[in-house]
Amino acid sequence: MLWAQVGERVRGQIGTNAFNSWMRPLRIAPLDGRRVVLLAPTGFMRDWIKTHYRQILLAEFRRDMPHIDDVVIEASLTADTPRRANSDTAAASSAAPAEQPAPAAARHAVAEARIADESASVVNTLDDKLTFDNFVVGKANELAYAAARRVAESDDVAFNPLFLYSGVGLGKTHLMQAIAWHIVSQRPDRKVMYLSAEKFMYHFIRAVRFKDTVAFKEQFRSVDVLMIDDLQFFSDKDSTQEEFFHTFNELVDRKHQVVISADRSPSDLDGMEERIRSRLGWGLVADIHPTDFELRVGILEQKAALNPHVEVPDDVIRFLAHRITSNVRELEGALKRIVAHHELMGRKISLELAQEVLTDLLRxxxxxxxxxxxxxxxxxxxxxxxxxxxxxxxxxxxARPRQVAMYLAKKLTTRSFPEIGRKFGNRDHTTVLHGVRRIEELIQDDPSLAEDVRLLEAALSN
Known part of the structure; x- marks a missing residue:
């Protein structure tokens, strides 16, 4: 048959796995003039094949029938509509054409194809720098790190779900991707689905629009590990929350791992149903705290070491760690700007360069x-x-650090000696005066102490 002949040639081009996932479910319709019409089980498969394989199919059909002008992919069967469609899906569902539901076997085959495709594409969505080896551990994140490694390395479900939360730029996405990297590389037989909450919502709305929700359910409930980043985006999305709730319960009941991240704890997720907030707290909730000075230094030292051709002085690293405390992304971005200035402009990396280049960020x-x-x-x-x-x-x-602090307090604030003394254990103002004068003398003769004071003053000054 024509389709069998063409199919074998397509298999040779795209590989057996892709062929089984995307080509095998297709059926050829009776020829329509100068067009070949292929029928896909679902709208999802139709759109994917049109985007990725239509030109290959057209070229192969033309080898047997040069007069063919086009290959058209149409959806012949789709799955049931959801039981409810409200704020986040009503518009999509109302625009969908009426179609017949697919048989269970077809839905299952499509779901398996999607799972295989999503699992295979996980690596393409991951940043190869966001691994456990590149994660700097400190007091602020040690619990979250240990829990993430346990989930990634364990064959059994350790915590279900593992819920990681933190403010922006503190490492939760890094840990999420590190888990995915480890499982994909060490256990390629496990089906891993890693996606953002927005992507999950997009898939769900699309399934509603094309009346394909049964295949959607099978796709998301058949994975070994489901990882959803930035769950707070489900806020006030009622039907998406409902679908997530049932997906979550199904996976947990079957002892399949669920890993979630958000910008706040489950109990603080506004706009989220109470039953979801409750279930998210079933496993382990791990907070990633703001970085401390030592952790920021460690992160900068590791990032600087990645470029062995550029030397970043210790005082610049410590200056950045002192001054940029908001999040790790800004910290890393500041270092990149300094190194870029050095490489592009040929300027030596120094404290002065850092202050000049980072004026806006420091402010x-x-x-x-x-x-x-x-x-x-x-x-x-x-x-x-x-x-x-x-x-x-x-x-x-x-005593010496205390005197340095007194000196800086006098120099960088408008406080009087008595006021400073009260902040240092109710010391007499003459003690503060002595401490300030002692540091003024020492920084003239002790280069090491002078450098310490200079660095601290730079870190504290606007």
Whole structure:
């Protein structure tokens, strides 16, 4: 038969797996003049084949029938409509033409094809830099990291779901992709679906529009690992939430792993149904806290090491870690800007260059300088506790940083000596005056201390 002959040649071009997923379910209709009409089981398959394989099919049909002008892909069967369609799907469903439901075997075959395609395409959607090896661990993220590794490495379901949440740019997407990378590379037999909440919603609305929801359900409920990033986008999307709720329950009941991320904890997800918020808390909820100074230094050192041809001085790294505290993305972006300036303009990487290049970013991250902040920054820099600033200890390892903090408090704020003294354990103003003068003397003769003070002042100044 014509289709059998053409099909074999197409198989040779696209491979057996792709052929079985996309070509085998097709049926050829009676010839329509100068057109070949192929019937796909669903609208989803029709659109995919039209986009990816129509030109190949046209070329192969023309080898047997040179007079053919076009190959047309049409949907012959689709699945049932959902039980409800409200705010996020009503418009799509009302525009859909009436079609007949597909038989169960056809729906299952289509779902399997979609799952195979989604699983195969996971690698294409992942950033190869976002792996466990490239994730810097600190106190702020150690629980989330440990949980992510456990889920990725375990054959059994460790926590279901694993729910990761944090503010913007703190690493939750990095951990999500690291889990996916590990499973795809170490367990290629497992079906992994990783997508954003917006992509899940797009697939669902599309299924409603083309009356293809049964195949959609089979597709999403048949994976071994379902990973959805930025779940907060489901807020107030009622029918999408309903579909997610049933998908979630089905996967958890079958002990298939679910991993979710969001920008807030389950209990704080406004616009989300209470039953969903409750179920999201069933497994392990891991918060990724804002980075501390040591973690920011570690992240910058790792990023700088990725380019062995460029040397980033320690004082620049520590300056960035002091001044850019909002999120990791801004931190990494700042380093890239400095390195780019060095490579493109030929300028040496220095503290002065960093201050010049990052003027806008530093201004955006600048905060009003307070004595409390000065004490915290100085304590971080010299690796002592903030409480030591107000303690009675006179050991040099504590006394010298305390005097540096007093010096900076006098220089960078408008506080008087008595006011500064009260912030340092109710010390007398003469003690503060002595500390300030002592640092003024030492920075003339001690280059190391002078550099410490210069770096701290730069980090604290606007």
């Amino acid at each position: 955006a991250n600048a905060r009003q300088i307070t004595i409390d902040e000065i004490q915290k920054k100085v304590a971080e820099h010299f690796s002592i506790k903030v409480t030591e600033m107000s303690s009675s200890r006179r050991a040099r390892a504590v």
